[in-house]
Amino acid sequence: MKLSTLLLRLVLFFAGLVVVLPLLWTLLNAFKTNADLLVSTPKLFFTPVWDNMDYVLNRRSVARALVNSLVICSSAVALGAVLGVPAAYVIARYRNRVTREAQFFALSLRFLPPVAVAIPMMVIWLGLGLYDSRISMIVTYMTITVSITIWLSIPAFERVPLAVEEAARVDRLGPYATFFRIALPIARLQILSAIAFSFILVWNEFLLAMMLTTSKAKTLPIIASEMSQLGMNVPWGILNAAVVLLSLPPLILLVLIGAGMNSAFSRKSSQD
Numbered sequence: 001m002k003l004s005t006l007l008l009r010l011v012l013f014f015a016g017l018v019v020v021l022p023l024l025w026t027l028l029n030a031f032k033t034n035a036d037l038l039v040s041t042p043k044l045f046f047t048p049v050w051d052n053m054d055y056v057l058n059r060r061s062v063a064r065a066l067v068n069s070l071v072i073c074s075s076a077v078a079l080g081a082v083l084g085v086p087a088a089y090v091i092a093r094y095r096n097r098v099t100r101e102a103q104f105f106a107l108s109l110r111f112l113p114p115v116a117v118a119i120p121m122m123v124i125w126l127g128l129g130l131y132d133s134r135i136s137m138i139v140t141y142m143t144i145t146v147s148i149t150i151w152l153s154i155p156a157f158e159r160v161p162l163a164v165e166e167a168a169r170v171d172r173l174g175p176y177a178t179f180f181r182i183a184l185p186i187a188r189l190q191i192l193s194a195i196a197f198s199f200i201l202v203w204n205e206f207l208l209a210m211m212l213t214t215s216k217a218k219t220l221p222i223i224a225s226e227m228s229q230l231g232m233n234v235p236w237g238i239l240n241a242a243v244v245l246l247s248l249p250p251l252i253l254l255v256l257i258g259a260g261m262n263s264a265f266s267r268k269s270s271q272d
Contacts, residue, residue, distance in 0.1 A: 023247070029240040037236045052241035062242070065223040069203060070249070072137045072219060077199045079138070080145025085191055087146075088153035089179055093165075103154065109147040117143060118211040125212065132214045140208055145198040152194035156187035196257045200250045220246050 031048035
């Protein structure tokens with residue numbers, strides 16, 4: 001084995017440890033009592049308890065926030081994909097001044113700090129009587145999902161060979177059939193990655209949810225943060241259990257997407 005390959009694997013291994021160890025430590029702390037947590041020497045071996053998870057799962061505010069997060073984030077991501085993927089295809093295939101401006105506008109939405117979006121949105125939703133509602137949160141989160149989906153899907157469509165689409169037109173496929181039957185299947189893996197990334201962004205979004213909700217539409221990050229506002233009496237076990245619950249949907253989504261992409265790439269390599 002070459003020295004460069006060995007060094008690269010060591011770097012990747014330590015990078016993986018940096019990512020995985022905090023997650024594992026949080027998972028362990030979720031099953032500890034405060035007596036095991038508030039010690040000078042961290043305990044690796046302890047008697048696990050379910051009390052923290054039981055408290056989080058049986059709390060009505062957590063259950064309501066979990067439902068809100070799932071409904072709001074899933075809807076925003078689905079609508080963002082419906083609007084963003086076709087827009088990305090148009091921008092990638094029809095290069096002109098209008099599409100270049102649209103591409104820059106989609107990117108510029110990510111340059112804005114969240115507070116610059118939250119304050120105007122708050123005024124709008126208060127005026128419409130939709131403040132602290134799922135609809136207002138879905139529309140607000142779409143400013144994130146649409147822009148991310150467009151920006152990350154454009155390179156995917158640019159990699160689709162033009163010759164394939166021209167052959168489809170020779171076979172009398174219209175623009176819509178070319179998009180759905182040719183371009184979209186070829187670029188589907190990168191598009192799925194873009195959609196997954198947009199879901200993770202809105203699932204973890206805190207500032208917008210804090211400023212645009214008070215009670216009815218609170219999401220899980222807001223409820224998790226409220227558990228840490230007890231000064232010195234922070235229930236660390238409960239807080240870690242809430243973090244585990246908050247992290248599960250994105251991790252499950254990433255595992256499913258990663259498994260699908262690995263199987264697709266292995267299938268492609270075996271065909272080659």
